[in-house]
Amino acid sequence: MFEQAVNISLKKSDSFECKVIGEQLRYSIRMKQDFVEKAEKICGFNIPRNIGEVESYDKILCMCLGPDEWILIVQPKLKLQFDKIIARLNNSITISITNISDRNIGFKLKGKKVQKYINSGCPLDLALESFPIGKASRTVFESVPILLFRDGKLSFRVECWRSFGPYISDFFKRIADTND
Amino acid sequence: MLLIHCPYCNKKRPEVEFAYAGEAHIERPNGINQLTMTDEEWSNFMFIRNNIRGEHAERWWHNSGCNMFFNAIRNTQTDKFIMTYKMGENLPTEKQIKAAKK
Ligand SMILES: [Zn+2]
Numbered sequence: 001m002f003e004q005a006v007n008i009s010l011k012k013s014d015s016f017e018c019k020v021i022g023e024q025l026r027y028s029i030r031m032k033q034d035f036v037e038k039a040e041k042i043c044g045f046n047i048p049r050n051i052g053e054v055e056s057y058d059k060i061l062c063m064c065l066g067p068d069e070w071i072l073i074v075q076p077k078l079k080l081q082f083d084k085i086i087a088r089l090n091n092s093i094t095i096s097i098t099n100i101s102d103r104n105i106g107f108k109l110k111g112k113k114v115q116k117y118i119n120s121g122c123p124l125d126l127a128l129e130s131f132p133i134g135k136a137s138r139t140v141f142e143s144v145p146i147l148l149f150r151d152g153k154l155s156f157r158v159e160c161w162r163s164f165g166p167y168i169s170d171f172f173k174r175i176a177d178t179n180d
Numbered sequence: 181m182l183l184i185h186c187p188y189c190n191k192k193r194p195e196v197e198f199a200y201a202g203e204a205h206i207e208r209p210n211g212i213n214q215l216t217m218t219d220e221e222w223s224n225f226m227f228i229r230n231n232i233r234g235e236h237a238e239r240w241w242h243n244s245g246c247n248m249f250f251n252a253i254r255n256t257q258t259d260k261f262i263m264t265y266k267m268g269e270n271l272p273t274e275k276q277i278k279a280a281k282k
Contacts, residue, residue, distance in 0.1 A: 124194060
């Protein structure tokens with residue numbers, strides 16, 4: 001039922017495309033900035049320091065949402081590796097790591113009109129100068145708290161709580177249907 | 181839409197991302213004082229606010245953003261944000277507020 005509700009079928013067009021991102025590992029991390037350097041050594045990848053910065057790799061996405069808050073999104077096949085990393089983080093620094101893999105649902109949005117469509121529900125300035133490629137932020141979309149990540153000029157990733165998934169996808173379907 | 185400057189994001193962000201969180205710079209009495217306070221003093225701390233008409237120091241919460249609380253000087257008549265500053269910083273002096281208006 002849930003899959004049906006979030007997997008919307010849109011007319012195939014190059015102006016807008018919305019796809020549900022499959023299973024992902026997601027972690028919410030809280031720690032003081034003082035520990036970032038140590039955490040980087042244990043993780044083996046860079047952790048962004050400033051709000052809105054993102055370090056993206058092939059299978060790992062690490063976004064800084066607040067001065068002491070990060071979201072880590074990882075491909076599920078790295079589960080064993082990350083179990084070890086997290087155990088080591090917990091043992092060596094003061095850190096709070098919560099697995100929120102199933103709390104969120106992710107959407108991949110693409111197309112010529114993607115910026116306009118996101119802006120129909122989100123008041124953030126998405127011009128390339130103020131929201132460049134590689135920037136992420138928590139914000140609101142039609143009163144739903146979302147995480148917005150820009151991975152291309154015309155390509156975004158939206159993450160929201162699972163229960164809001166059908167609402168968000170339905171909203172995009174309506175915008176696409178009425179504008180195309 | 182009103183844009184509010186968040187001192188942590190260091191950016192102007194849309195008003196819908198923020199929540200109001202009451203008057204700023206109200207110090208919670210420490211544990212020992214709480215024991216010796218009268219009920220009247222306690223209720224004053226809990227409920228009585230200045231409700232200023234004009235320039236008001238108040239707390240705001242960037243809840244759909246960086247999730248941080250910060251303080252702001254806002255004119256309650258015109259709804260204009262004069263300045264915002266980080267938690268823990270002192271109440272701005274009149275001189276500082278005046279400078280921020282320019
Ligand atoms: Zn902020």
